[in-house]
Amino acid sequence: METRLALRMYQEYTTFFQKAERERRWNPFDDIPWDKVNKDASEELALCAETFCGVEMYLPDYVAGGINVVRKSFGQAWFQANWAYEESKHALALTEYLLRSGKRSDEQMVDFQNKIFDKKWELPFHTPREMTLYGVIQEMATFVIYLKQRDRAHTEQCEALHKIYDLIARDEIAHCRFYQTVVKVLMEEDREGTLADLAHVFAKFEMPGVKLVPDYDGRVEVMRSAGIDRSVFLQKVYFPILKYLGITRHELLLAGRKPRPLHVIEGAPALHGHGNGAPEARRAL
């Protein structure tokens, strides 16, 4: 990595990390009002929590794949390490909720974990830039989903779960902002290439892990009401991302029309190129 770019990434990471240390650290055991779990809340609320917990539990795959893609960039690699720490609390807090609410037993949770770990999440893209762009979209969509769940927990008068989703959502948007900042740096370096990658990542985007979660088909109907529809996705995810990055829809469209380099089509991983070996992916929204 070029010195100038490496220094920018380092600077962006230290800015992110200092803010996280000062303003965003939380403890799943001390900062959740566990005495305010509503044990009478609906099974649907618990099923959503279990499903999101399952998605969060693919953390070993997310970390293993994600950190190696950016291992040659101090700023980005250290961000991934910090990201992993923060994300690890998400599955932990949701697991504690499911147990303390009595919605799931210890045995059920272990069985669920075993089913989760039987499947492996594969990296959808293979270059640092594509994975950063993927991170922007995925974190923003996850943030919106968790806000919706937070409101639902509030409606069902479960203060503990409301607090969990509040803290998780705050982490997700912070991660999204870091990725967006990195994308702005990458656009300064190579706007055309970054836009081409963004068009590609949008075209192939799907939410991580969801279809790997056990009994996914059975969860779909409940998850539909828990997820975000087309209108919300456009209003809260797609348009805000383009606006933040200063990109128009037409710019993105034209960037997506350009042929991708040969090594990309062949799927060879390229650490600092535009490469992608992602299989055709079904989208979630």
Place this chain on the structure above:
Amino acid sequence: MKSQDLIALFKQVAKEVDKRDFQELTGDSVISDLGIDSLSMMQIVGEMELKLDIMIPDEDLVELVTVKDLLAVVERRMERS
């Protein structure tokens, strides 16, 4: 441009974007029922805008349910341009 022509254009662009035929599509078809997700929809809208030399404001695109809804927005923009 007539409504039928716009539907034909939508079918053509949707086929280019989604690599599928949409022969049964009508104005009343619900976009999500056609298996067109929000990101494909943005590509379709963008291609139509470029072909028709119009620009639809983002806020007009968020509440579209049927093909007819989109075509009505397109027609309004064409009248203004």
